[in-house]
Amino acid sequence: MSELRLDQVSRWYGNVVAVNGISMTIGPGVTGLLGPNGAGKSTLIHLMGGFLAPSSGTVALDGVRIWANQHVYRHIGLVPERETAYEFLTGWQFVECMAKLHKLTDPAAATRRALALVEMEYAKDRQIGTYSKGMKQRVKMAAALVHDPPVLLLDEPFNGMDPRQRLQLMDLIRRMAAEGRTILFSSHILEEVERLAGHIEVVVAGRHAASGDFRAIRRLMTDRPHVFAVRSADDRRLAAAIIADGSARSVQLTEGGLRVEAVDFRRFTWLLPRVARDADVRLWEVSPADESLESVFSYLVAP
Amino acid sequence: MNATIAYITFRGMLGRRRALLLLALPVILLLLAITLTATGYNDLSSSTAVLQRFALGALLPLLALIAGTGVIGPEIDDGQIMYILTKPIPRPVITTTKLLVAMALIVLFAVAPTLLAGLIMSGVTAQLAFAFTVGVFVGGMAYCAVFVALAVVSRFAVTIGLLYALVWEVLIGNVAPGARKLSILQWATSVTDSLTSATAVTSEVSLGIAVTLLVIVTVGGAALAGIRLRTLSITGAE
Numbered sequence: 001m002s003e004l005r006l007d008q009v010s011r012w013y014g015n016v017v018a019v020n021g022i023s024m025t026i027g028p029g030v031t032g033l034l035g036p037n038g039a040g041k042s043t044l045i046h047l048m049g050g051f052l053a054p055s056s057g058t059v060a061l062d063g064v065r066i067w068a069n070q071h072v073y074r075h076i077g078l079v080p081e082r083e084t085a086y087e088f089l090t091g092w093q094f095v096e097c098m099a100k101l102h103k104l105t106d107p108a109a110a111t112r113r114a115l116a117l118v119e120m121e122y123a124k125d126r127q128i129g130t131y132s133k134g135m136k137q138r139v140k141m142a143a144a145l146v147h148d149p150p151v152l153l154l155d156e157p158f159n160g161m162d163p164r165q166r167l168q169l170m171d172l173i174r175r176m177a178a179e180g181r182t183i184l185f186s187s188h189i190l191e192e193v194e195r196l197a198g199h200i201e202v203v204v205a206g207r208h209a210a211s212g213d214f215r216a217i218r219r220l221m222t223d224r225p226h227v228f229a230v231r232s233a234d235d236r237r238l239a240a241a242i243i244a245d246g247s248a249r250s251v252q253l254t255e256g257g258l259r260v261e262a263v264d265f266r267r268f269t270w271l272l273p274r275v276a277r278d279a280d281v282r283l284w285e286v287s288p289a290d291e292s293l294e295s296v297f298s299y300l301v302a303p
Numbered sequence: 304m305n306a307t308i309a310y311i312t313f314r315g316m317l318g319r320r321r322a323l324l325l326l327a328l329p330v331i332l333l334l335l336a337i338t339l340t341a342t343g344y345n346d347l348s349s350s351t352a353v354l355q356r357f358a359l360g361a362l363l364p365l366l367a368l369i370a371g372t373g374v375i376g377p378e379i380d381d382g383q384i385m386y387i388l389t390k391p392i393p394r395p396v397i398t399t400t401k402l403l404v405a406m407a408l409i410v411l412f413a414v415a416p417t418l419l420a421g422l423i424m425s426g427v428t429a430q431l432a433f434a435f436t437v438g439v440f441v442g443g444m445a446y447c448a449v450f451v452a453l454a455v456v457s458r459f460a461v462t463i464g465l466l467y468a469l470v471w472e473v474l475i476g477n478v479a480p481g482a483r484k485l486s487i488l489q490w491a492t493s494v495t496d497s498l499t500s501a502t503a504v505t506s507e508v509s510l511g512i513a514v515t516l517l518v519i520v521t522v523g524g525a526a527l528a529g530i531r532l533r534t535l536s537i538t539g540a541e
Contacts, residue, residue, distance in 0.1 A: 049389065051537040068533060073389045082382045086311060088318040100307040101390040143386065 002062050002075060002150040002182045003027050004048055009057035011043055018043040020206040021057070026184050030177045032197030032214070033186040040206040041186040042081060045155045048184070049078045061151065074102070077144030081155035083136055087129030091120055091139045094128055095146055102147040114142040118172060134165035141172065152176060154185035158192055170196050226265045227289040230272070231257035233282040241279035247271045259289065305400045308387060312374050312404045321373055325408065328362045329416035336420035347431065350424040351503040354435040358417045359491060363409075363439050364446055364468035370408040371450025372460045374401040375528075380458065382537060395529030402451045402525055409443035434499035442491025445517050448524030449487070455531045483507055490517050 004026040011019040019040045035041050046052040047059050050066045050073075059066045066072050086094055095114055099107035115121050118138040123131065128139060137157060144152060154173075158166050173196060177183050187193050193200055193214065200217050202210040210217050232238045235258050239251045242260060247268050252259040262268035269286075276283045316322065335353055339345045375398070378384040387397055417439045421432025449467075454460040475482040476489070483489045484507065493506035493513035506513070 046537060049385075051385065051388070051535075053534065053536065070391050070393060073391050076389065078385065078389050080382055080385045084381045084383050085386065086315070086383060088314055089311070097307050097311055098386060098390070101305070101387065101392060103391070 001028050001180060004151060004182065004184070005058075005060050005063075006044075006047070007058045007060075009044075009047060009054045009059055011040075011047060011052060011055045017206055019047065019054075019203075022203070022206075022208045023057075024201050024208060024211060026182060026199075026201075028177070028180050028182050029199060030173060030197045031182075031184045031199045031201060032193035033184055033201050033203065034190065034193045035186075035188060035203035035209075037188050039188075039203045041188070041203055042155055043206075044203065045078075045153055045184070045186055049076065049153055074147065075150055077147070077149035077152045079137075079140050079144045079152070079154040079157055081159065083133065083160075085128050085136060085140055085143070088127060090125050090127055091115065091131070091135075091142075092124040094139060095142045098143040099146045104147060110146050110148075111142075114146040115139075117145055118142045119168070133160040134162060134169075137161060137165070137169065141169070145176075150181055152181055152183045154183070156187060157185050158187060158189070166192075226262045226268065228260045228262060228268070228272075229257055229285070229287050229289045230260055230283070231285040232276065233284065237279055238276060238281045238283075241275045241281070242272070245271065245275050247275070257285070304403060305392060305396055308392075308397060308400045309404050311387075312401055315378075316370070316373055316404070316408060321369065324369055325366060325412045328366060329412050332358055332362055332416050332420050333423070336423040340423050345424040347425060347428060347501055348503055350421070350431060351501050353424065354417065354421055354431065355492070355495075355504060358413070358420060358435060359439055359442065359495070360473070360488060362416075363413050363443055363491075364472070364488065366413045367405070367409055367443055367446030368450055368461065368464045368468060370405040370412075371402075371447045372454040372464060374405045374408075374454075375451060376454035376458075376460050379455070379535070379537075384535075385537060388532075388535075388537075394533040394535075395526075398451065398455065398528035398532050399525060402447060402528065405447040405451055406444055409447055410440070413443055414440045429501045430499050431501050434495045434497075434501075434504070437498055438491040438495030441494050441514075441517050442487050445487045445490070445520045445524070448521040448528075450524075452524040452528040452531070455528045455535065480507065487517070487520065489513070 006022055006024050009019060009022050010017065022044065033041050033044060043052065047054055048066065050069065053067045061072050061075060064072060089097065092111060092115065096107050096111040099110040104110045115124055118141045120135065120138050120142060123135060128136060131139065157169060161169065173183060173185065197214060200212065200214045201208065202217065230238070235253060239253055239258055242248045242251050247263060249261045249263050272286060273283065335357065339349060339353065414436055418432055418436040421435050425431045450460065450464050453464055457463060471482060472486045472488045476486055489506050489508050490513035492504065493508045493510055496504045496506045497510045
């Protein structure tokens with residue numbers, strides 16, 4: 001059981017602050033590092049992976065400083081975001097090289113085990129350059145897992161994966177976590193994090209915006225008023241029905257249709273079709289007007 | 304020295320188009336030597352000119368630049384170095400291994416062809432081939448150390464290296480004699496000069512100073528690369 005601890009960590013590049021006074025503790029299980037692009041997720045993962053020195057504060061694994069300490073890598077497996085991985089090597093050669101660099105006693109056995117874990121044995125003798133994105137991601141996983149580390153850091157692991165590969169990887173991460181590993185992965189997609197992580201750390205604009213159980217954060221995100229743009233066959237009648245139903249806080253009649261401020265995101269999306277049917281109004285378009293992740297995040301960081 | 308890192312580095316250097324780049328100049332040198340010998344122009348002064356101006360003056364710095372920066376620069380640029388850095392291996396071992404690979408490539412693509420070309424043109428006359436082989440070897444070691452360190456320190460290692468090899472050593476060295484004292488090329492020439500009786504090879508740097516500076520630069524470059532890699536910051540895509 002390993003624990004990553006960040007204590008008042010800041011990192012700046014010249015005048016630009018990438019990470020600002022973040023403290024968090026990441027323990028066993030899956031933790032999702034959620035934030036919009038450019039929020040500082042990669043900087044955080046680089047700090048935890050020992051690729052960056054904190055400008056101030058400390059980053060430690062089980063009380064041991066990570067920066068400029070190559071011994072921590074016995075306990076950390078890192079899957080970088082970038083796709084490149086010695087494309088001229090075959091999958092087997094790549095993972096075996098990583099095993100040898102870890103000075104494992106039986107590199108071949110470790111390689112076999114790691115490739116089996118990510119179900120990549122069938123392509124082990126092909127050059128990595130010929131792999132698809134999902135295959136590259138999996139072989140990178142195998143390389144990070146080859147020494148059986150208690151801590152696994154994944155930087156945007158689902159980028160560029162198709163849905164099937166995504167499910168496979170989620171399954172693999174869940175299995176790794178069930179074995180008691182400490183797993184942190186970054187993502188800018190709420191649904192990914194929600195499906196996988198029991199614990200969420202939210203970072204917005206370099207600051208720690210929220211931390212805790214995903215349901216609590218989800219509630220924070222869903223309890224806020226949601227604005228929907230609705231177009232229908234008869235906007236006036238629908239507006240009256242919505243108001244009467246009570247699932248909306250306000251309804252505004254505009255040129256382009258209705259602007260509905262819903263009280264509860266899920267209840268509203270479930271209720272609206274029924275209200276429309278009961279009122280005998282045909283719905284043409286329902287779209288969330290403020291569902292961009294940035295607006296969700298900015299709501300979270302707002303005081 | 305780490306065999307796995309050396310293996311990956313060799314594969315990276317020899318597996319791609321870079322290998323052709325490494326091969327082109329030595330092939331030209333050998334063709335030149337063969338042509339001169341076949342046409343009877345292989346007297347001592349023209350052999351010296353070829354070895355001095357082409358082998359030592361052009362082929363060596365360019366190959367050392369390709370090999371020295373190539374063993375580590377691209378990996379740092381595209382982030383692949385992460386796979387090696389995230390291992391319980393002291394960083395100086397990584398840079399030393401990379402440096403040794405670059406040096407091995409120089410022995411293969413610069414030192415050996417120089418010896419061959421020298422023997423083809425002048426046989427064992429005036430120990431010319433041997434003297435230049437040693438000169439190219441010691442110069443190559445120093446160049447490699449400088450360029451590997453440069454590749455760790457700066458993303459513009461190739462540009463800086465080219466500026467050094469072409470502008471400083473050749474251009475400024477021709478105009479301002481003082482610049483010649485701080486030139487790997489001149490130090491290597493000095494070593495060569497001391498080993499051959501051919502009068503066309505002269506250097507303004509005395510052998511003692513040249514050897515001292517060669518050792519300092521080689522060891523210093525190797526050390527700097529190790530130290531800088533230890534605190535190399537890798538920034539993400541953000």
